[in-house]
Amino acid sequence: MNRRAVLQGAVAGAAMLPATALRPAPLDGPIEGRALAGDEAHWARIAAQYDVTDAVIQLENGNWGMMSRPVLAAYQDAVARVNRDTSFYARRGMGADMRSVVDRLAAFLGVDQDEIVLTRNATEALKALIGGYNRIKPGQAALYADLDYGSMQASLEASMARRGARTIRIALPEPASHQNVIDAYAEAFENHPEIRLVLLTHISHRTGLQLPVREVAALARARGIDVIVDAAHSLGQVDFDIAGLGADFVGLNLHKWMGAPLGVGAAYIRKGRVSAIDPDIADENPGSGGISSRVHTGTVDYAASLTLPAALDFQAMIGATARAARLKALRDRWVGKVRGLPGIEVLTPDDPRMHGGITSFRLSGRTSEAENRALAATLLDRFGIFTVHRTGLASGACVRVTPALFNAMADVDALAAALREIADGDIVTRSR
Incomplete structure (x- = not known):
């Protein structure tokens, strides 16, 4: 065929x-x-x-x-420049260019620049959010579901164990409906008042089920439960805005449905909530208080990040x-x-x-x-x-x-x- x-x-x-x-x-x-x-x-x-x-x-x-052809061409140009100019570019002009990439992404997402930090993928973003979440206390719990991404389930298990807390796992209903999914989370919150954190996968990589994140997040917020949203598959697949999700912490992917080069993701932390996430253990200035201190990746594929505006341009055209x-x-x-x-x-x-x-x-x-x-x-x-x-x-x-x-x-x-x-x-x- x-x-x-x-x-x-x-x-x-x-x-x-x-x-x-x-x-x-x-x-x-x-x-x-x-x-x-x-x-x-x-x-x-x-x-x-x-x-x-x-x-x-x-x-x-x-x-x-x-990547579409225009994006691939932009990436190839960026690779050539980074490869040609190396540290002469990196130490003199690339910092400003990377800041403009973040500014452009923030504008695209409708958030402030200091609420977004680039990562290599959604997994890295969510690891930083889950592993750094510091509002959990011994004896409390975090909730996740069977349809959540395996690495994020493992991250929650490890992070909660390290903090003396535990995890609770639920199976989402099948067949699923808008209401019975909401009810499943409401029941878990009711039965387990010790829950203080919940992972919600906006669109499951397993089945494509789209959770009613806004409604579940509202239930969680009413009980003092923080929400981390895995939006790896939703950004670019469905039309939504981050603020409308009602969550303070979101992991995003830009090389899935947004068509950026491999190696581009982002973490979102709502303004005023960055202190709930510990600085990365490799950050040299943990007292800076900014979102950039919550992710420390080291040397990355700068050409991939520099190509992001071209990917956003192509998607905006569509x-x-x-x-x-x-x-x-x-x-x-x-x-x-x-x-x-x-x-x-x-x-x-x-x-x-x-x-x-x-x-x-x-x-x-x-x-x-x-x-x-x-x-x-x-x-x-x-x-x-x-x-x-x-x-x-x-x-x-x-x-x-x-x-x-x-x-x-x-x-x-x-x-x-x-x-x-x-x-x-x-x-x-x-x-x-």
Whole structure:
């Protein structure tokens, strides 16, 4: 299956279009953005700005995102400059340039510059927030759920043990609904008054479930519980603003859905709350009190960070509402064709408040890691569709589907057709 052939007619001549030609008009309003979601000619022009492999239909885009051609060109220029000028640039001008990158990101996020610090990824940001959180006391507890990222679960376990506290783990309801997820957290808060910190993953990397973070954060705040939000998969996948989440601490990723080079993330600490996070143990000026003292990374890929404005420019050209609507439309297309098929279990709810582009599924009753690894292998080997199996759910393993902006509706139609054939014939190779 050659996905390029699907797009060939639509993208002819569009590969080198300037960014201004990709968008016929400002289309970031809610109504216009949603209306644009099904315009295949428009999205083919966007897709032509990505160099996508011909080898497979790529539906596993959650690991990291692809840079568009303009962003890749900017990154290559930045790599060349950093490599050429080395310390002559680093000690004379790069500091100001990096500060302007932070200023630009803060403006994009709608927060103050002193509320944001760059990291290499969301994991590093969240490790700093979880490991540095100092408001927990012996005998108190932190809460997390089965759908939270494994490294963040481990971080909470280690941090609480170090501080003489404990962790409480809950399994989120399945099937999930907006209300029963809220109720699950409310019940945990009620049953465990010792909870003083909760980790909320805005969009789960396991199933794509989007939590009602604002509502749960409000419940937590009323009980004096602080909230750390893992927004690794939500920034750029769904349209939201940080302030609206109602959390004081957020870890962000910029090389997944925002299309920056690998190695760019950020931590957000709301103004006035930085003292709740200890300075990094390597920071030489822990008394400075600023957010930058909470993360100490050392030498990083400066070219990657310097490319961030180009990535933000490209995403601004697409528009947040249009981008989110397109990813949902791709997801809804294949889910609408397979939900209800005998033998197929779609795990992510259809409520638009509860998902972005990611959705996971399994064959009914097939919950083991081996069975879902085999299912992903069958999709690849027999149908040329690349997905990934996920584990860690209380209910068992699954297969995750993650479309990107370069995917066409024909790509997800091919997935739906493959799943129908698999469900009809039960052709999964169990031994893989």
